[in-house]
Amino acid sequence: MARTSWAWVRAAQAAEPGAPDPKAPGSANRAGRSADPAEFLRSAESLKRFSRRRFLAGSALGLTLAADLFVTRRIQRHREDLEILRVRDEAVERRFPTASWFLFPGYKTSWEETVWILNSLRPALSSRGQLAGVGYSNRGLDVDDIVAAVYRHIRTHQLRRIYFYGHSFGGMLAVQVAARLLERGIAVELIILDSSPAGAQDVLDRAMFEGVAALYDAGYRIPSVLRGGYELGERVLHKDERTWNTVVDQTLEQLSPLAPSSTLIQSEASYIFHFDAWRFASALGSTSLAFIGNPEDRTVNYFGAKDTWAAVFPRNLVSASLVTEGAGPAHASPQWNPGIYQKVVREVLRLHSPPEQGGGLKSLF
Numbered sequence: 225m226a227r228t229s230w231a232w233v234r235a236a237q238a239a240e241p242g243a244p245d246p247k248a249p250g251s252a253n254r255a256g257r258s259a260d261p262a263e264f265l266r267s268a269e270s271l272k273r274f275s276r277r278r279f280l281a282g283s284a285l286g287l288t289l290a291a292d293l294f295v296t297r298r299i300q301r302h303r304e305d306l307e308i309l310r311v312r313d314e315a316v317e318r319r320f321p322t323a324s325w326f327l328f329p330g331y332k333t334s335w336e337e338t339v340w341i342l343n344s345l346r347p348a349l350s351s352r353g354q355l356a357g358v359g360y361s362n363r364g365l366d367v368d369d370i371v372a373a374v375y376r377h378i379r380t381h382q383l384r385r386i387y388f389y390g391h392s393f394g395g396m397l398a399v400q401v402a403a404r405l406l407e408r409g410i411a412v413e414l415i416i417l418d419s420s421p422a423g424a425q426d427v428l429d430r431a432m433f434e435g436v437a438a439l440y441d442a443g444y445r446i447p448s449v450l451r452g453g454y455e456l457g458e459r460v461l462h463k464d465e466r467t468w469n470t471v472v473d474q475t476l477e478q479l480s481p482l483a484p485s486s487t488l489i490q491s492e493a494s495y496i497f498h499f500d501a502w503r504f505a506s507a508l509g510s511t512s513l514a515f516i517g518n519p520e521d522r523t524v525n526y527f528g529a530k531d532t533w534a535a536v537f538p539r540n541l542v543s544a545s546l547v548t549e550g551a552g553p554a555h556a557s558p559q560w561n562p563g564i565y566q567k568v569v570r571e572v573l574r575l576h577s578p579p580e581q582g583g584g585l586k587s588l589f
Contacts, residue, residue, distance in 0.1 A: 303362045306369050308377045309335060311342045311355040323353030323385035326374060328401070330392025330556055331492050334484050335359045337559065341391060344562040348569040352387055358394075362485035365492050370397065371404045378410060388415040392524070392556040393492060395420025396499045403507035412511045414576050416569065419517040419524050419548075419556040422501040422532035426525045437497035440490035501536045513537050514572040515544040520554040543575050 308326075327345075329338040338357040342349070349355055356377065358370060378386065386405075390398035395417035402412040421427055424434070515533050517526045530544050546568050548554070551561040558565035 303335065303359065306361040306366070306373050307335075307359040308373055309338055309342075309357045309359045311339060311346065311357070313346070313350060313354065316350045316354055320353045320385075322381075322383050323387075324378075324381070324383050325349050325353050325355050325387045325389055326377075326398075327355070327357035327389045327391060328394030328398045329357060329360070330394050331496070332484055332489050333391065333394075340559045344559045345389070345565060345569060347562075348566040348573070349387075349389070351570075352573060353385060360484065360488055360492075362488050364487050364490075365397075365495055367397070367400060367404075367495075371401050374401060375405060375408060375410070378405075386410065386412045388412050390415060390417050390420050391558070392419055393421065393496050394418075396422075396496065396501070399501070399504050399508070399513075400499075402511055403504045406507065406509050406511075411509055414512045414514065414572075416572055417513060417515045417533060418558070418565075419521055419526070419529070420515070420533075421496065421499075421524045421529050422536065423499055424497045426529040426532065427496065428523060428525055434497060436490055437493040440494045501532060505536050508537065508540055511540055512542045512576050513540045514542050514546070514576065516546045516548060516568050516572065517556075518548045518551055518554040522553075523555040543572060546571055 325342075327338060327342055329341065333341075338359060342355045342357050346355060358374070361369065377383075388398040388402060390396070395415070398412075398415050398417075398420075402415060405412060424430065513533065515530050517524070517530065519526050534541055534544050548557075548561065548564050548568055551557050551564045553560065
């Protein structure tokens with residue numbers, strides 16, 4: 225056995241370019257300890273252990289990536305269906321068992337950001353009711369589906385006091401959903417319009433925006449490779465509201481697999497482009513409206529939107545003068561400026577009605 229091992233060592237050395245010949249004079253000195261079979265075997269064992277570690281590490285990384293892709297695909301499939309997202313708070317649920325807010329998130333706002341906004345506003349909103357938000361379907365914006373989901377949630381949880389928070393374009397949607405619910409006998413008590421345009425005329429960068437809506441209406445869908453350029457260009461146009469790091473971060477967020485789909489974004493653009501607040505001028509009954517915003521807004525024409533909402537709903541508007549002064553970005557950013565927004569929302573609620581002690585009852589009949 226010893227002779228076999230030694231022959232194997234000599235063969236291995238002979239196969240290695242530049243390896244010393246054990247038979248040559250002085251080869252023992254030149255080869256050093258490499259001619260020792262025991263040392264050679266120890267080196268081989270060390271190499272085997274190292275390779276096993278690398279293999280296990282590589283396998284673990286591969287499994288992690290595969291699991292991540294699997295979870296991402298499951299999340300994307302799950303978001304093909306619209307969902308009402310609840311922010312649970314047992315104390316609020318006990319205090320207001322029949323009252324709830326519904327947040328309608330803004331243009332290109334994802335499910336995660338919807339929950340983030342609700343948590344940012346929680347200290348103020350939870351003084352009236354529970355918190356819920358609309359998770360839009362990645363297959364596109366469908367008002368009928370949204371009305372049905374909100375109505376079903378109200379009935380399932382036996383809610384009697386309903387409040388809406390419209391984040392940016394979500395204010396348009398909140399007004400339409402409120403009008404549709406009124407047709408079913410459910411009255412929304414209050415709608416907060418956070419920097420919400422009253423129509424396409426209030427959108428400041430209409431050229432790029434109208435192009436996205438026109439492509440959607442014509443049946444074309446923007447692929448991800450083109451969407452990246454659109455997202456970057458849009459944020460560079462509003463560089464005055466952002467740092468370069470924010471421009472890059474927000475662009476990459478919109479290209480994430482978990483971001484709203486291009487179809488959803490295009491359908492939202494089409495909705496904004498065709499929205500006309502005057503269609504709902506007499507459709508809200510006794511629902512109160514409050515417009516909040518910032519004159520420094522570079523996305524929506526603050527003064528134009530405020531004046532239009534006031535003209536369309538003169539009897540419903542309880543306030544249009546509250547300003548989110550100091551917020552940055554200036555457009556619909558409660559998640560970035562929670563303290564500023566909580567203060568403004570509390571003032572809206574004070575103007576609307578004194579603090580409630582619990583869920584009451586409000587119905588049409």
